[in-house]
Amino acid sequence: MKHYFKVFLALLxxxxxxxxxxRWNVFGIITNSTISLIIMVIFVNVYFSFSKEIFGWTxxxxxxxxxxxxxxxxxxxxxFFRSINWIPNYVQRGTLDIFLTKPINSQFxxxxxxxxxxxxxxxxxxLVLVYYSLQKMDIMVSIINWSFLILGLLAGLLILYGIYFSxxxxxxxIGRFSGITDVFYILREPLAIPLDLFxxxxxxxxxxxxPLGFIITVPVRLFFGMSPWYFLFFGVFFASLAxxxxxxxxxxxxxxYTSASS
Amino acid sequence: MKKYWVYFKLNFQEMLEYRTDxxxxxxSGAILPLIGLTIWLAVLGSGAKLAYSYPELVTxxxxxxTVEILVGAWGAWFISEKINNGDFSVYLIKxxxxxxxxxxxxxxxxxxxxxxxxxxxxxxxxxxxxKIAFPLNIxxxxxxxxxxxxxxxxxxxxxxxxxLSAFWFHEIDFFKNYISLSNQxxxxxxxxxxxxxxxxxxxxxxxPFRYIISFPIEVLLGKLSAENVVLGFGIQFFWLTFFxxxxxxxxxxxxxxxxxxxx
Numbered sequence: 284m285k286h287y288f289k290v291f292l293a294l295l296x297x298x299x300x301x302x303x304x305x306r307w308n309v310f311g312i313i314t315n316s317t318i319s320l321i322i323m324v325i326f327v328n329v330y331f332s333f334s335k336e337i338f339g340w341t342x343x344x345x346x347x348x349x350x351x352x353x354x355x356x357x358x359x360x361x362x363f364f365r366s367i368n369w370i371p372n373y374v375q376r377g378t379l380d381i382f383l384t385k386p387i388n389s390q391f392x393x394x395x396x397x398x399x400x401x402x403x404x405x406x407x408x409x410l411v412l413v414y415y416s417l418q419k420m421d422i423m424v425s426i427i428n429w430s431f432l433i434l435g436l437l438a439g440l441l442i443l444y445g446i447y448f449s450x451x452x453x454x455x456x457i458g459r460f461s462g463i464t465d466v467f468y469i470l471r472e473p474l475a476i477p478l479d480l481f482x483x484x485x486x487x488x489x490x491x492x493x494p495l496g497f498i499i500t501v502p503v504r505l506f507f508g509m510s511p512w513y514f515l516f517f518g519v520f521f522a523s524l525a526x527x528x529x530x531x532x533x534x535x536x537x538x539x540y541t542s543a544s545s
Numbered sequence: 546m547k548k549y550w551v552y553f554k555l556n557f558q559e560m561l562e563y564r565t566d567x568x569x570x571x572x573s574g575a576i577l578p579l580i581g582l583t584i585w586l587a588v589l590g591s592g593a594k595l596a597y598s599y600p601e602l603v604t605x606x607x608x609x610x611t612v613e614i615l616v617g618a619w620g621a622w623f624i625s626e627k628i629n630n631g632d633f634s635v636y637l638i639k640x641x642x643x644x645x646x647x648x649x650x651x652x653x654x655x656x657x658x659x660x661x662x663x664x665x666x667x668x669x670x671x672x673x674x675x676k677i678a679f680p681l682n683i684x685x686x687x688x689x690x691x692x693x694x695x696x697x698x699x700x701x702x703x704x705x706x707x708x709l710s711a712f713w714f715h716e717i718d719f720f721k722n723y724i725s726l727s728n729q730x731x732x733x734x735x736x737x738x739x740x741x742x743x744x745x746x747x748x749x750x751x752x753p754f755r756y757i758i759s760f761p762i763e764v765l766l767g768k769l770s771a772e773n774v775v776l777g778f779g780i781q782f783f784w785l786t787f788f789x790x791x792x793x794x795x796x797x798x799x800x801x802x803x804x805x806x807x808x
Contacts, residue, residue: 305716307716307719310719311718311719311722314719314723315719315722315726318723319726322726322729322730325730325745326730326735326736329736329740329741330584332742333593333594333595333740334588334591334592334593336591337584337588337591338587338590338591457565459562460565460566461563461566462563462565462566462567462568462569462570462573465569465572465573466569468573468576469569469573469576472576472577472580475580476583476584480583480584480587481583
């Protein structure tokens with residue numbers, strides 16, 4: 284365990300230094316996440332300029348959800364996104380071999396190889412939005428609801444990880460998979476709005492069949508007491524399932540991996 | 546003419562190797578208009594009064610995703626990479642200009658994307674129980690296609706200039722992000738321009754983004770007065786000229802700075 288933690292820190296360090304090589308990167312993150320924060324605030328304001336309530340959600344509840352969405356998606360960028368994105372590239376060029384021979388779990392190593400610690404700034408902009416909406420709503424939230432939210436979001440992050448890692452692993456089977464970034468985009472964009480907006484049938488499918496709903500919408504609903512408490516356990520169940528599946532599928536696919544270069 | 550045809554055929558064959566990817570790229574172009582449609586139908590369902598009825602909203606966003614696919618341009622990143630690593634030198638001795646080559650490649654990929662988007666459209670029509678409102682007025686369709694053609698060229702030139710800006714800046718990712726963020730706000734693919742508050746609406750009228758996606762659709766759906774149609778076409782033509790001259794200028798100035806590292 285200690286060994287893994289040391290490797291994680293070393294990888295974090297290397298990624299951060301690599302990232303700073305391009306002088307404008309940090310400036311880019313700060314300006315970009317600020318602009319996109321402003322645009323999200325404008326969007327929510329425009330939607331609610333026509334209606335006080337949309338399918339049971341009030342303006343500041345949606346603000347909070349938007350803030351949470353920014354936190355979770357940015358945290359995903361910090362930890363996993365770039366690493367998972369590179370899997371198809373390793374497969375296509377045959378550079379995957381070198382990671383398989385290292386004396387460490389290959390999924391662990393690949394998952395944390397390319398972190399983006401500076402994206403934490405975007406997490407901060409999300410927190411600002413969460414704070415702002417709580418101020419505006421002026422409600423007291425119990426410690427239980429807070430813990431529901433945080434545990435639910437942790438489960439959500441793992442669900443997203445499991446799904447995206449498994450999809451990226453598909454590249455071992457199809458060989459060429461340049462569209463993987465866009466797969467993430469397709470998965471991520473609907474999360475920015477409450478999934479209830481998709482109507483009863485679609486939101487049921489997006490919650491219990493493809494558990495995207497458990498990434499953000501359900502934790503936020505738990506926070507406001509809009510969903511029954513045991514939904515948290517569904518979330519934890521789906522998270523375990525997603526992570527277990529990603530690991531099983533990774534090992535299963537590796538057995539069929541035919542190194543491209545050698 | 547024959548050389549263009551050869552380029553087209555080569556690109557089309559190469560693209561067919563990327564079938565899975567092209568399907569995904571098409572869907573990712575459709576996702577924002579689909580979310581926009583979801584939100585606005587929900588707003589309408591919550592009892593709000595909107596300038597668009599249910600069938601009009603469905604039609605608007607079906608058109609928005611189609612136009613989004615048709616105006617898509619993604620060459621900037623490849624061009625900037627080639628400028629930075631010296632591969633750009635190849636274009637200096639080819640029989641067709643780099644602009645033409647990318648344009649042909651762009652068009653050949655879109656032909657395949659159109660087939661994919663048809664399935665998405667069928668899905669949307671079924672999900673909305675066929676409540677759509679396409680106008681049958683021939684003049685509107687003529688104006689739509691004229692405007693759409695300009696939209697395609699504007700989007701392509703904007704992206705191309707962005708790629709060429711690598712002659713000066715080398716890293717263009719931020720510019721690309723700024724443009725795509727402004728595009729989200731002003732192009733009408735999430736929020737129809739008519740729904741924007743006055744200040745933003747006025748900005749949208751003069752910025753180029755509305756003329757990439759929203760304007761042809763507004764014209765087709767007959768949502769604009771005659772004066773606004775004329776004004777819109779004027780502004781759209783201005784941006785087309787502006788970006789074409791911009792391309793000429795950046796290319797001729799930039800190529801003098803080009804050093805062909807490692808080439």
